[in-house]
Amino acid sequence: MTKGDEIMLLQVKDNVFYTGIRDWELRMFHGHELSTFNGSSYNSYLIRDEKTVLIDTVWSPHSETFLHMLEHEVGFAHIDMIVVNHNEPDHGGSLAALMEKIPNVEIVCSKKGEDIIRKHFQNPDWKFRTVKTGDRISIGKSELVFVDMTMIHWPDSMMTYMTGSNILFSNDAFGQHFCGSSLFADEVDESIVWAEAIKYFAGILAPFTPLIKRKVAEVIALGLPVELIAPSHGVLWRKDPLRIVSKYAEWADDYDEGYVTIAYDTMYQATRKMAEAIGHGIELEGVQMKLFNTALCDQSDLMTDFFRSKGIILGSSTVNNGLLRSLAGVLDELRGHKLKNKIGFAFGSYGWSGEAPKTLWRGLEEAGIKVVLEPVTARYTPSAEELKACRDAGRAFAKHVREEKL
């Protein structure tokens, strides 16, 4: 089926090859929302059975490279079917350019996927075959089996399982924003892969944990043997692939690692001193803590630490009767991420009106975080007594952290 004798695509397993793009330069994803310090990849796969099937495409800035690869290594005329597991532009972005070359090829997607593709590409005259959980399509020796993943994390999301090779093409689920020296997790530094996997989960999937819990159980109940999990970002899970599924079950189940994250912004260091005193009190009680200045730190990493923490403490100086702006953004992210089973409180320095800690308190409650202490405040520069009150609040909070773990 290739134009030459030798296929120049990297082999994934058996008759499955890698047709994705590894984006070594990427540093921000979802516009400028998520940091990707290790790059990312838009994974696409080619199955060469009696039918030749393409699983997903790549983000449109890479369309030209993607199409060139398909033309030279596969030949457009050989492609029989395109599976679109999810049409967010990082995966469906090259679909229009590809369909210009192969307008009669069938697109297999979920019902919602068809709707989204039609809207994205202005109601194109393409052939769609919509599928739902349990539907099967024979492609020769193998069958493709589809699993609906609605709202994990878009309405159209689905996974595709390939019998025979027992590969789960999981799309966004089980991915990481990571560009590795190998396609496979077991051939790179897995400590980085796991750090990126939890950051990805915290940043993209955390709002959907109740659905993920149910879906992981449903996927396990299907009883499909899985020898390889091939997500749409990052490296593939080949060695003991269900490790990442077990991790998702853990992360979706009121996850925390028992430490406290203190996030503050400060104008003249008074609120910073309060943050440090609170942190000192927490450590005196034997609980671990991390401090972040929200104006300086990476927001995706901060959200990952919130996700991993049991306690979330927010502090801001009061300015113009409100918060310093970096905290306003943090509150908005916390509300959107709907983290479960966390406790918190608020603090901050002020000169005369002092609204910020109460605004943070309300924000924590709106984000579903149980506030367990009254706000702690200090007027202008915190005195030794006020710093002691911060330390005491830290100690009291640490006790809540330990008790709430029971």
Ligand code: FEO
């Ligand atoms: Fe990787 Fe939801 O796109």
